[in-house]
Each structure stands twice: as structure tokens, then as C-alpha cells.
Amino acid sequence: MQRRSAIRNLTMAVGGLMSLPTWASGWTPESIGKVSTLSFSEEGTLAEIVETIIPETTTPGAKSLKVHQFAMRMINDCYGEAAQKGLKDGLATTDIASKLAHGKVFAEIEPAQRLELLKKLANSPDVATKQFVNMIKGLTIQGYQNSEYVMVNIQKYNMAPGFYHGCVPIAKAQGKMEKKTDR
């Protein structure tokens, strides 16, 4: 009886989600955000940058998890104009640096060369360039760690049922759900 009402509540919840009332979509980025100002090729460069920061191994890398699109969305919608300009300038700088070093744009050089180049840019004496790499790296980590793939398969995210234990030996801790990522 008690279980049944809990389950009913839950199925109702799922049912309710299928048809969102109009007010509920009032906050989607479509209605408030601008469309990205990046060109197709700039987006491609960004995808290779995030993939360089977190590459595909036996598990997916940042590019196939679409972390570059997350980064673009965050910079576009949540960060200010300075960051948006920093993104465009940084992408251009990356390609210029790549051409200078290897005669080709960033997307066309070898993965090992990309990694080496990005590390250099991260330590560049030019403040703007350094900030650009830091910003993209931070967003890449955030987007990757909060991607569905990582949360489900690596962090074993589980919304409910949840639990709380106030004092667990680390050796025994499952290592999951200690910190909420979305607040």
C-alpha cells in the first residue's frame, strides 16, 4: 500500500514530464540565449582543443561527449562579453601558433603536437592566451565530469534512492554521491 503510493507518485512524475506546461520552458537557452557566434571551423578547432585536454582512450574523450558545445554554450550564455571575445581570439591565436610551429592549423597537426602546443600556450607569457587555455580547460573538466557518460559509468551517479552516512571509513566508502554537482 505504502509502496504502491510511492510508485504511483513516481509514474505520475514521469508522465508529467512528457508534456511540459508552457511556462516551464520559459527559461530555455533558446528563449534567452544568443546563438553561438563561433563559425563552423572555429567550433571544429574548439572540439580538437577539448579532445586534446581530455582525449579518447578506452573511454570516450571530451569531443565525442560534446564538451566543446557545452563550453561554447557556457561562454555564450553565462560568461560576459570579455570571455566571448577571449574565446574567439584564443582560437585564432591557437591556429596562428600552430601554423608558426608546424605550418598547419591546429586541427591538422598530430595529437602529440597538439598536446605539446596547448601546454606551451597554457604557460604563454601572454596573459590573454593563458587565460583562454585556463578557461577552456576549466570548462572541459566541468563538462566532462558532469557528462552523462562520466556521471553514470564512472561516478555511478544515482539520483534516488539516496542515503546519508555521516562517518564512513574511506577504505569502505563507495566513493559515490558525496558531492552534488548541480548546486
Next chain:
Amino acid sequence: MSYFNIDSIKDRTFDAIVIGSGISGGWAAKELTGKGMRTLVLERGRNVQHVTDYPTTLKNPWEFDHLGQMPKAVKDANPIVSRCYAFNEDAAHFFVKDAEHPYVQEKPFDWIRGYQVGGKSLLWARQTQRWSKYDFEGPARDGFAVEWPISYDDIAPWYSYVEKFAGISGNKDGLPQLPDGEFLPPHEQSCVEKYFGEQMAKHYNGARPIIIGRCAHLTKPNQIHYDQGRAQCQNRALCQRGCPYGGYFSSNASTIPWAQRSGKMTLKSDSVVHSILYDEKLGKATGVRVIDANTKEAVEYYAKVIFVNAAALNTNLILLNSKSNRFQNGLGNDSGVLGKYVAFHNYRTSISGEYEGFMDTTTEGIRPNSSYIPRFRNVFKQETDFLRGYAAGFGASRMTYNDRSGMGEDLKNSLAEKKYGNWRVGSHIMGETIPKETNYVALDSQLTDPWGIPQLKISVSYDDNDEKMIKDFHEQLTEMFTKAGFTNIKTNDIPNKAPGLDIHEMGGVRMGKDPKTSMLNKFNQLHACKNVFVTDGACMTSTATQNPSLTYMALTARAADYAVKQLKAKNL
């Protein structure tokens, strides 16, 4: 127009009208319908049905475009509500946006509101502590505001009554300054929260207990909760989205559907109450004037008794706007105190630190609650150079991080490996502010809102007493943290932060013994218009340090009981 048609008037006549469907209005609706009263509940916002209208409740973190963060365009357009910690991608649809409902800040005040069925009960942090006798006796003992017309003993049975229905979890701590209630099992404290409690017991001789928070969660539901259609809390801590299990108390999950099932409630959403109608010949209120939120058409509803539960400041607004020959300065305002003696809670500062003990332990899982430090200043007698005192939230959890240095496969590997840092400890102040005549709200003489109702002008600020209290909090908590061996202790006051973000605004229609200095009697009845009751935060004579909503619930249930008895005795 069909307004003057007799049948139409009959259709618009009820035994009782409740204005507002939030925490207190939901209780008024439940109690009045439960006692057989045909009750009209008027709510200015849209309808929000339990579960079906919680659009984000089952979303996973990665399903939010900005992982919860609000877009800059929204923040820029809404600087006030954006300062509230809970105004995020998952719950923003339950908050009032700045431009939609303008008000005048004579002094800066962040007024945070939720206009929908359920009001702010969907959004609240669910902390629920009883007041003690020291809180009700405060104004008389310390000589501020006016004396409360009720004592702890008057309200204690009503605390029990609402606690059993709402479902409050907590530990029986046996503290005189924070009476125990009808508790469901408590949440657990973390190792360092417990350790801090033990240290404080040793250093302060039991005078500064550190307890687990008391909160409106069904840690172990009783039959009465299942009867409401609610189920056990699953520790998701995503409550501000609305809970599909009904795991926490909200009007939407609890009181409103209960009132609905009685068959006695009519709920009208999108109905903005403009004013209360007063009949001079009868010497009482006869109904309310309502503006349709969408069409802006006016319509009147009638009843024998009216409960005003629009949340503290809006209740002030409605009464101030209810003008008649008899009451030219607002309904029941013979004393001239309507809108004055507004007070709030001081949430301006916090303190943080680290602890390097318990390094081989951690917490696991999620807890929709934290620990709590009941007021320890000036409780039994006046000890400091400021009046009253503060409670404080307290939490301790293990810091975790990943090594973020490097790039490429190295970085990817280190991200997969969680590292443990020190324990992080933190505490935020919840201070009592003193109600003063100079902290007031009034109607703006020029500006109106889109429904033709005068805008509320708010003139409320911190004072010297608050500044001294903040200083004392810093000193005392630093001392306590130091005694516990915490390190890296940092205080975090934001001196120019406006009041309001506590979301505990109270007063303006205060209770009191003397009609010359107060608006309401001991049953929350307007002294000068006996069939109008105010039982939300507007009625509060003083503010104590506890989170206020549980007290609004208890006062509402008590007043509703009295109102129905008076009606039956033909006294209203």
C-alpha cells in the same frame, strides 16, 4: 454584467476566504475545510499541481544546459532574485522575476517571492524549530516592540498538531531554548559535526549544544503521511524543484490536496486580491475584491470570515490597500501601526574553516539537512551589549578534489581518482532583529503594478544592534572553532548586503494585547475588524532566531480553530 445577478452573488459567496496558498494559506485551507467550512482559496499565481507541474524534478545534472547555472542575460535582467542562492536553472520557474512584480526600495531590500499555488513552500529549505518561552517573553523582558499576547504554553499543543501532520524530523535534545517536538527519526550528524558538539560540551559546560537540524522531511512516514499520498524522503536534496515523493512538506504535496479532498475547497489561481471589502453598517468585512491576473477584470467574492495569508509583506500591502470611510489608512488600522515594526532575520555573515582530524573517514550519500547551533547568547538573561541573540547553521563535510594539473591522458587519469582533502566546516548566522517603527512598508503614492494596485514601498535596514551581533558571532564562532582545533578560519561578512535574502521578513500587522499599539489580538484577529485573521509572518510581534514557518503553521491552525468556534457561536 452578470455581477448583479442574485445567483451570481450566491456563487461568489463562501463561508471562508483564504488569501494565498503558501505555507500558511495551505494550513488555513486545510483547517477551515476540515471543520466543514466552504472555503475559497485565492492565489495570485498560476496553479502548480503536485508532481505533474514539477518539470525539472527528475532531470539529471547533465540535462541542464548550464549545469544549473543561470544565464547571464537572466541574471542581468533580474539582479534581485538572482542574489537568492536557490535561483538556479532547476527551480527558477518557481521564483518571481524582478520586472514582473515591481516594488519600491526606499532602502535596498531583496524581496524574494514565489507567486504560484504553494507559494514559497516549494522552495523553502524546510528547517523547522519551535520557539521557546524565552522567545515569546523576549519583548517584555528586554523592553522592545510590544509584549506578545500569547505564551509558549498557548501554542505548544498547536506545534504538536501541525508537526504530526507535516512530518518533522529531529532529535529530542531536551533544550530549554529549543523545545522538542513530535519528531520523526533524525538525520545523522557527520563525524566532525559530532566531534564539534563534544568539544563544545566540554569547553562551554553544555551551554552551546550542536544538534542535528529539525526539518520537514519524512524520514520515516506515519500513516497520516501515506494518507496524504506522500512517501519516504529519498535523500535526493533536489527539493526546490518540487518532490515527486512528497518527501518534504509543501502546500502542494500536503495541505492543499488534503483540503481538496474534503470537497469543501474552491481554489482559484490567477486571482490577485486587490483589497478586503468592509461594510460600515455591519461593522465587519464582507469579502474581497479580486483582479483576474490575465484579463485584469475585477470581481468580488464574499464570506463570513477572511484569512489573510499572502506572505508577510503582501499581507501588509492588501490591508493597507483596503481603505474605507471607517478605515482610511488601511483595514483595522486605528492604531496607526499597520506596516510598521517590520523585522527579519540577520543572515549577513558566515564563517568557515578546516579540520585536519578524522582523516581516514568521510561522509557518504546526501542529506537534505545540516547541523544547527541553537541560540546561546542572552537566552536566560541579558549578557551582552546587544539585545537578543543568534542561532547558526553548522555543517562539516569532507573536501574532495581531483588533481587537475596536466593535460591529456594524465589529466584524464587523475580526474578518475578522487582525493580527500581536509574536512571543511562552516556556519552561518541567523540573528534576531528588533522590530522598530522606522522599519516599515507603505503604499507608494504614485506607482502601481500592472494590476492597478499601488506598489509596496519597503524601508527596512540593519541597525547598530545587528552590527554588534555580527561582531559577536565572528568572535564567538572564531573562539569555538579555535577551541575545536579547526584551522584556516575565515569570516565572510558582506557589509553592504541588503536585508531580505533571509526570506524571513515579518511584522507590520503585529499581535499584541493593546489595540492602541497592535493590530491583532491573541487569536490573530484584527482588533478592529473581528472577522479578518492574519496568520502569516505579518502577525509576528518579534522574530526570535528560529526559522519562522513552523510557527506560522501553528498560529494558523490555532486561529482557524478559534474562528470556526466563534462562527458557530455566532460571534463573527
